[in-house]
Amino acid sequence: MYGSWANRLLLVPATxxxxxxxxxxxxxxxxxxxxxxxxxxxxxxxxxxxxxANLSARFTAFKNTLLLAPTGTFLCLLVAYPLAYFLAVKVHxxxxxxxxxxxxxxxxxxxxxxxYAWIFILGGQGLPKVLGFLGIExxxxxxxxxxxxxxxxxxxxxxxVFPVYVSLEKLDKRLLEAASDLGSxxxxxxxxxxxxxxxxxxxxxxxxxxxxxMGEFLIPALLGxxxxxxxxxxxxxxxxxxxxxxxxxxxxxTLVIIMLVTVSIYMKLxxxxxx
Amino acid sequence: MRIYTLxxxxxxxxxxxxxxxxxxxxxxxxxxxxxxxxxxxxxxLANPFAMEALATSLIVASTTAVLxxxxxxxxxxxxxKVKGRIRAIYDAAIYIAIxxxxxxxxxxxxxxxVTAFKFxxxxxxxxxxxxxxxxxxxxxxxxxxxxxxxxxxxALVIVIVRARISGMDRALIEASADxxxxxxxxxxxxxxxxxxxxxxxxxxxxxxxxxxxxxxAFFVAGTETTLPLxxxxxxxxxxxxxxxxxxxxVLTVSLTLLITAQFLLRGRGSQSSTQ
Amino acid sequence: xxxADTDAVVSFRNVTKxxxxxxxxxxxxxxxxxxxxxxxxxxxxxxxxxxxxxxxxFDQPSEGEVFLEGQxxxxxxxxxxxxxxxxxxxxxxxxxxIEENVAYGLKQRAPKPPSKEIEMRVGEMLELVQLSxxxxxxxxxxxxxxxxxxxxxxxLINKPKVLLLDEPxxxxxxxxxxxxxxxxxxxxxxxxxxxVLVTHDQEEALSMSDRVCIMREGKIVQxxxxxxxxxxxxxxxxxxxxxxxxxFDGAIDRIDTTAVNVKLDCGLMIKANTGxxxxxxESGDPVCISVRPEQVILARKEEQLPADCGVKIKARVMNxxxxxxxxxxxxxxxxxxxxxxxxxxxxxxxxxxxDKDEVVLAAWSRDTALVLSSE
Numbered sequence: 001m002y003g004s005w006a007n008r009l010l011l012v013p014a015t016x017x018x019x020x021x022x023x024x025x026x027x028x029x030x031x032x033x034x035x036x037x038x039x040x041x042x043x044x045x046x047x048x049x050x051x052x053a054n055l056s057a058r059f060t061a062f063k064n065t066l067l068l069a070p071t072g073t074f075l076c077l078l079v080a081y082p083l084a085y086f087l088a089v090k091v092h093x094x095x096x097x098x099x100x101x102x103x104x105x106x107x108x109x110x111x112x113x114x115x116y117a118w119i120f121i122l123g124g125q126g127l128p129k130v131l132g133f134l135g136i137e138x139x140x141x142x143x144x145x146x147x148x149x150x151x152x153x154x155x156x157x158x159x160x161v162f163p164v165y166v167s168l169e170k171l172d173k174r175l176l177e178a179a180s181d182l183g184s185x186x187x188x189x190x191x192x193x194x195x196x197x198x199x200x201x202x203x204x205x206x207x208x209x210x211x212x213x214m215g216e217f218l219i220p221a222l223l224g225x226x227x228x229x230x231x232x233x234x235x236x237x238x239x240x241x242x243x244x245x246x247x248x249x250x251x252x253x254t255l256v257i258i259m260l261v262t263v264s265i266y267m268k269l270x271x272x273x274x275x
Numbered sequence: 276m277r278i279y280t281l282x283x284x285x286x287x288x289x290x291x292x293x294x295x296x297x298x299x300x301x302x303x304x305x306x307x308x309x310x311x312x313x314x315x316x317x318x319x320l321a322n323p324f325a326m327e328a329l330a331t332s333l334i335v336a337s338t339t340a341v342l343x344x345x346x347x348x349x350x351x352x353x354x355x356k357v358k359g360r361i362r363a364i365y366d367a368a369i370y371i372a373i374x375x376x377x378x379x380x381x382x383x384x385x386x387x388x389v390t391a392f393k394f395x396x397x398x399x400x401x402x403x404x405x406x407x408x409x410x411x412x413x414x415x416x417x418x419x420x421x422x423x424x425x426x427x428x429x430a431l432v433i434v435i436v437r438a439r440i441s442g443m444d445r446a447l448i449e450a451s452a453d454x455x456x457x458x459x460x461x462x463x464x465x466x467x468x469x470x471x472x473x474x475x476x477x478x479x480x481x482x483x484x485x486x487x488x489x490x491x492a493f494f495v496a497g498t499e500t501t502l503p504l505x506x507x508x509x510x511x512x513x514x515x516x517x518x519x520x521x522x523x524x525v526l527t528v529s530l531t532l533l534i535t536a537q538f539l540l541r542g543r544g545s546q547s548s549t550q
Numbered sequence: 551x552x553x554a555d556t557d558a559v560v561s562f563r564n565v566t567k568x569x570x571x572x573x574x575x576x577x578x579x580x581x582x583x584x585x586x587x588x589x590x591x592x593x594x595x596x597x598x599x600x601x602x603x604x605x606x607x608f609d610q611p612s613e614g615e616v617f618l619e620g621q622x623x624x625x626x627x628x629x630x631x632x633x634x635x636x637x638x639x640x641x642x643x644x645x646x647x648i649e650e651n652v653a654y655g656l657k658q659r660a661p662k663p664p665s666k667e668i669e670m671r672v673g674e675m676l677e678l679v680q681l682s683x684x685x686x687x688x689x690x691x692x693x694x695x696x697x698x699x700x701x702x703x704x705x706l707i708n709k710p711k712v713l714l715l716d717e718p719x720x721x722x723x724x725x726x727x728x729x730x731x732x733x734x735x736x737x738x739x740x741x742x743x744x745x746v747l748v749t750h751d752q753e754e755a756l757s758m759s760d761r762v763c764i765m766r767e768g769k770i771v772q773x774x775x776x777x778x779x780x781x782x783x784x785x786x787x788x789x790x791x792x793x794x795x796x797x798f799d800g801a802i803d804r805i806d807t808t809a810v811n812v813k814l815d816c817g818l819m820i821k822a823n824t825g826x827x828x829x830x831x832e833s834g835d836p837v838c839i840s841v842r843p844e845q846v847i848l849a850r851k852e853e854q855l856p857a858d859c860g861v862k863i864k865a866r867v868m869n870x871x872x873x874x875x876x877x878x879x880x881x882x883x884x885x886x887x888x889x890x891x892x893x894x895x896x897x898x899x900x901x902x903x904x905d906k907d908e909v910v911l912a913a914w915s916r917d918t919a920l921v922l923s924s925e
Contacts, residue, residue, distance in 0.1 A: 004356070007353045007356050007357075008353070010349040010350065010352060010353035011349070011350055011353045011354070011357070011365075013345075013346040013349060013350070014346050014347065014349065014350035014429060014433070015350075017346060017422075017425060017426050017429055018368045018369075018372065018426065018430075020422075021384065021422055021423055021425070021426035022368065022371065022372050022375075022380075022426055023368070024387055025380070025383030025384045025386070025387035025388075026379075026383050028383060028386055028387040028390065029379075029382070029383045029386065029387075032386060043386070043390070079283060082276070082279055082280075083279070083280055083283050086276050086277075086279070086280050087280075090276065101534075101537050102284065102287075102288075103287070104537075105530065105533050105534070105537070106287050106288070106291065108480070108483055108484070108487075108529065108533050109291075109483075109487065109525075109526055109529040109530060109533070110486075110487040110489075110503065110522070110525050110526065110529060111487070111489070112487070112489045112503050112506055112507060113294065113487075113506065113521075113522040113525055113526060114290060114291065116294070116506070116510055116518060116522060117290035117291065117293055117294045117522070118290060119510065120290075120293060120294070120297070120519075121290060121293060154286065154287070154290065157283075157286075157287065158287075211374060211376070212376055214376065215375075215376025215377065215378045215379055216376075216378075217378050217490055218489060218490065218507075222510065232376075232378045235378055235382055236378075236493070239382050239385060239386070239494065240493075240494070245386050248382065249382075249386065252379055252382055252383070255376075255379065256375070256379060259375075259376075263374075444639070444641060446637045446638070446639065446641035447641050447643060449606075449608055449628065449635075449637070449641065450635070450637055450641035450642075450643070451643075451654070452607075452608070452627065452628040452629045453606060453607075453608075453628050453629070453633075453634055453635045453705075454629075454634065454654050454655035454658060454704070454705075454708065455629050455630075455655055455658040455659060455708070456629055456654075456658045457629055457658075458629075460658060461629075464654075465643060468643075468645040469644075469645065
């Protein structure tokens with residue numbers, strides 16, 4: 001459009017921003033993760049693997065995250081799949097846009113406020129009290145893993161529905177007709193045609209939800225009440241309370257590595273299969 | 276199937292509804308609804324801390340949205356011409372920026388900036404020309420939150436605007452050139468009006484994201500308090516109907532902006548592509 | 551440097567265009583005369599659109615030279631060329647109304663004409679394309695035919711040296727396409743601007759153009775008036791592309807100054823007149839005989855056929871399609887195979903039309919059969 005110098009000029013702000021606010025901070029995390037803790041917190045330059053060797057000190061956080069993140073992802077899928085199927089196959093096109101927008105809009109509104117709503121609902125004055133009126137006494141919901149899982153499904157559902165919907169939407173309905181024409185029952189047709197074709201969407205959704213769950217802080221903090229501790233909560237503790245930057249960086253780097261492994265498995269399994 | 280879908284939509288919207296409903300509750304608790312009242316809104320508006328947090332959030336969000344949409348659009352336009360390995364590097368950076376959890380961005384930015392400031396502040400003090408008054412003391416605050424939010428939302432704008440550019444009819448550019456418009460005039464008279472809905476949608480999404488973000492601000496806001504930070508610390512102190520009122524206001528703002536953004540991305544987009 | 555014909559509005563001199571390894575146009579030589587209506591005709595990928603884009607300035611030739619009114623324009627960008635284009639899908643600006651679309655070209659001029667003048671000329675143009683009063687309408691409020699007219703007005707208002715039309719009627723339905731063909735032709739005569747049209751629709755090219763340039767695989771095969779191309783195609787490709795024809799493959803058996811005998815592959819011997827085009831042929835050369843469906847005469851009795859027939863055979867009617875003015879028959883002869891015949895209605899008035907499965911006499915006169923290189 002313009003000379004290439006003008007084109008480069010257009011890229012300058014974005015490049016500077018990505019370098020200073022993304023690449024540099026991530027590099028700092030990697031460098032710090034090999035350092036040592038200062039006496040008053042912070043960081044002292046060094047090259048040691050001590051922080052990584054000591055990761056097991058936060059075993060509970062890793063265990064909770066690696067247990068609840070996949071569980072949460074699976075529950076999201078369980079809730080999202082029928083919904084996505086319904087939206088893609090059964091809903092009249094006229095309503096599709098509205099229904100889809102209604103799914104995606106909550107995702108963009110304040111996760112803090114929406115999670116807070118569940119404190120309100122699951123808390124002692126909410127659902128348990130309503131259940132109490134119905135004669136079911138002593139139900140405790142808030143500050144339990146169940147509460148955290150409810151919060152997770154609630155928060156990440158849209159992120160699962162969308163990719164699954166997209167893969168089901170692309171599915172040629174004539175394939176289903178062809179399948180039933182060839183004598184498949186609806187269930188067989190679903191298993192043999194719909195399900196395999198929706199696998200890429202399912203994988204994408206699971207990857208997205210899983211990655212974001214790995215770094216989750218708010219939901220366990222608000223609905224887990226300090227009892228359900230995620231890596232994210234450990235990070236907040238390490239950086240804002242105990243100011244152990246070197247160790248915190250090692251935890252953060254490990255988190256990123258787990259995410260990268262997830263993405264590369266996803267790439268191997270799905271992206272390659274699609275080609 | 277229909278009932279299931281309805282149930283999921285209720286699951287998504289009931290918590291939001293409850294917040295709105297109870298923000299008008301005269302009583303203090305979820306279980307006792309004492310009739311309609313707007314007194315909690317009055318409490319919020321009279322609360323100087325909440326109002327200051329709101330002002331901070333508005334400043335941060337609007338600055339972020341302006342910077343992100345300008346820099347993002349510039350980069351999206353420029354990246355069209357960038358090919359090969361450099362393009363792949365930019366694409367990777369953009370997707371990392373979008374995919375990486377906020378908590379990692381938060382801690383990485385925190386330690387990178389604090390470390391950088393520790394190094395830069397003495398330098399500034401020593402070399403600052405005296406006639407400019409006292410040397411500025413770099414610290415975490417507005418600027419660091421804005422810089423961090425801009426990084427993420429700029430990546431978002433790049434993706435949105437780029438999708439719009441690639442969806443644009445190339446013949447329009449040629450038609451403009453055919454009608455004697457120089458490339459510069461073609462940009463202002465054809466390209467910009469065509470991608471403007473996407474830029475505006477990107478602006479609104481950036482604003483919403485920045486306005487709602489808790490986790491990045493939690494790390495990099497320094498002594499400043501944004502509205503989500505204020506809400507979080509209030510929740511920590513106990514659930515009050517005042518939070519419902521703030522939540523309702525925040526949700527109203529986000530929903531309005533989001534629906535406008537959706538309208539811009541879908542409505543005008545489809546009109547111009549039907550011709 | 552090769553020079554251009556000064557009477558020509560557009561000239562190509564040995565123009566070649568390559569995209570990487572693909573040659574889209576090769577060694578094109580062409581002169582478009584002022585005021586004519588010329589069409590590029592050919593299947594997709596034949597180089598016709600590339601040729602048009604090189605006139606417009608969207609593409610620059612890899613080799614050779616392009617001239618506009620005698621001026622060499624290689625390297626001159628589209629926005630500095632005094633030509634305008636009607637795009638395939640019109641490419642009207644969706645964010646501007648009709649009036650703003652039409653005025654777009656005038657507003658880019660430096661110095662910009664006064665707004666009174668722009669307004670006046672837009673009014674005139676909209677009147678010319680019968681869209682007066684639509685000034686403030688939006689693009690998406692217009693039908694396909696109306697959008698087509700806006701695109702024409704937007705281009706013509708600039709009084710281009712050449713108006714380029716890239717498959718302008720492709721997006722319209724059949725009936726509207728017919729109307730627009732007539733309208734385009736009238737418009738061209740009224741404004742006196744040179745039109746260069748690209749199309750893959752032979753009927754469109756033949757009905758509107760003064761001359762047609764038939765292209766194939768990046769090369770110009772034949773340029774001529776529609777009548778020329780129909781009556782004197784230079785090879786089988788042109789005969790096949792321009793109108794319908796029956797082809798029978800064979801080889802030259804004997805050739806002299808007045809007549810040529812072709813022995814068909816099926817063994818049948820056919821007589822045809824020789825023409826200047828046949829001078830290069832020798833005995834034994836593979837050729838094909840082309841006979842237009844309307845040149846075949848059908849009859850029930852021998853005496854109804856003309857005397858100088860090149861061939862006379864008995865064939866069975868396989869199918870009959872009533873087309874109004876004409877009836878189309880598909881006939882089959884054991885040796886010749888299947889061939890089409892278009893029989894005028896009035897020939898059949900005396901007798902009843904031929905029936906399916908009826909065996910009839912088919913013949914054509916010596917000078918209607920064309921001997922073509924079977925390329």
